[in-house]
Amino acid sequence: MASTGVLCVNHADGEAGYAHNSAMQRADQNKIKPIIDEAVTGLLKSATHVPSSMVLADLGCSSGPNALGLVSIAVDAVFNRCAALNGQAPPELSVPLNDLPDNDFNDVAKRLVLLQQGTQSLGRVLTGIVPGSFYKRLFPSNSLHLVVSSNSLHWLSQAPEDLKSNRIPLHDQDESLRRARRNMAIQAYRRQFRKDFTLFLNLRAQELVPRGRMVVSMVGSRGCNRMAPVWDIVTFPLNDMASRGVISREMLDRFYVPMHGPSDVELREIIEDEGSFMLNKIQVHEVEKRVAAPNMAARVMRAVFEPMIVHHFGLSGDVMDEFVRTLEQHLTPGSPQHAALHLDDRVSVSAFLTKRF
Numbered sequence: 001m002a003s004t005g006v007l008c009v010n011h012a013d014g015e016a017g018y019a020h021n022s023a024m025q026r027a028d029q030n031k032i033k034p035i036i037d038e039a040v041t042g043l044l045k046s047a048t049h050v051p052s053s054m055v056l057a058d059l060g061c062s063s064g065p066n067a068l069g070l071v072s073i074a075v076d077a078v079f080n081r082c083a084a085l086n087g088q089a090p091p092e093l094s095v096p097l098n099d100l101p102d103n104d105f106n107d108v109a110k111r112l113v114l115l116q117q118g119t120q121s122l123g124r125v126l127t128g129i130v131p132g133s134f135y136k137r138l139f140p141s142n143s144l145h146l147v148v149s150s151n152s153l154h155w156l157s158q159a160p161e162d163l164k165s166n167r168i169p170l171h172d173q174d175e176s177l178r179r180a181r182r183n184m185a186i187q188a189y190r191r192q193f194r195k196d197f198t199l200f201l202n203l204r205a206q207e208l209v210p211r212g213r214m215v216v217s218m219v220g221s222r223g224c225n226r227m228a229p230v231w232d233i234v235t236f237p238l239n240d241m242a243s244r245g246v247i248s249r250e251m252l253d254r255f256y257v258p259m260h261g262p263s264d265v266e267l268r269e270i271i272e273d274e275g276s277f278m279l280n281k282i283q284v285h286e287v288e289k290r291v292a293a294p295n296m297a298a299r300v301m302r303a304v305f306e307p308m309i310v311h312h313f314g315l316s317g318d319v320m321d322e323f324v325r326t327l328e329q330h331l332t333p334g335s336p337q338h339a340a341l342h343l344d345d346r347v348s349v350s351a352f353l354t355k356r357f
Ligand SMILES: C[S@@+](CC[C@H](N)C(=O)[O-])C[C@H]1O[C@@H](n2cnc3c(N)ncnc32)[C@H](O)[C@@H]1O
Pocket: 007, 008, 009, 022, 025, 026, 029, 059, 060, 061, 062, 063, 066, 067, 098, 099, 100, 103, 132, 133, 134, 135, 149, 150, 151, 152, 155, 156, 157, 304
């Protein structure tokens, strides 16, 4: 597995931090609110189904306002549902938030205190932080009622080993070679995603109570024939910078982004093959265009990819500023590189699952 220090977004604070550059992801979180509401209604069908306590966990919470976005929706949904059940007393809620150990958990802790204070009059909300990879066990068996996750599960445990060991770069400078190898690279990423997501489902099935629910959403792509690999958005501007001598070509050839955006078809197949969950719903959402203006989208990409890029290339803040300028040009409609990025094929994919037993 890649070192955990690489797989983190920029810490919350500052102009380049995740807190100021996560509006696109926030829009994605809002799109799955109705599914979280539905999941809570399914768990609390009637007054007799309301347990004395419930655990609602977010995996890959990051920091900044989005860290509590999904669990706040879930907590509100529980309180509203209990009020709708003739004022049934709500369960005690436990809200653990997970991310990798290098995440900005100081920021998260302060926000958790605000959540506790803001819900005091409605019921008891206890909070916690669970550092670690969601590709490992994180919680006791049969302990979780609802798992939520947004914009995180397209992060793989590692980039495909076969690409690295065969020294197949993600972005060949030679366009015909790049086209020829593209499908091979995409297939290697699909295999790695299948392996990781199967493991994720298996682990969560152990941790959820029988009939527990899971609502996950991640960066995806439209379909098998319209694969727009997540890595393009980083490797195109880096290739531009390597061509101008701003970064090393040799280093670029050894740079692998551990991310894969699956299609809904791919996701459905993996869920069905793994077998622990019933698939209640799968949805494809457009990326929010209103908040995806080129300059803003380029800053969002910096907040997400900077630690990974800096770790690999050892770049300074000035070179990262150049990365943002280059990416902004690529993201501007009408620029020569814009079409190559296939931005319209990028979507988010969400799934609503119920554990079978
Ligand atoms: C783009 S952020 C998404 C944050 C938030 N959920 C949102 O929707 O804005 C992705 C987060 O996933 C976390 N992440 C990536 N791989 C992970 C893993 N294996 N285990 C736990 N968290 C992981 C990263 O550290 C990062 O904070």
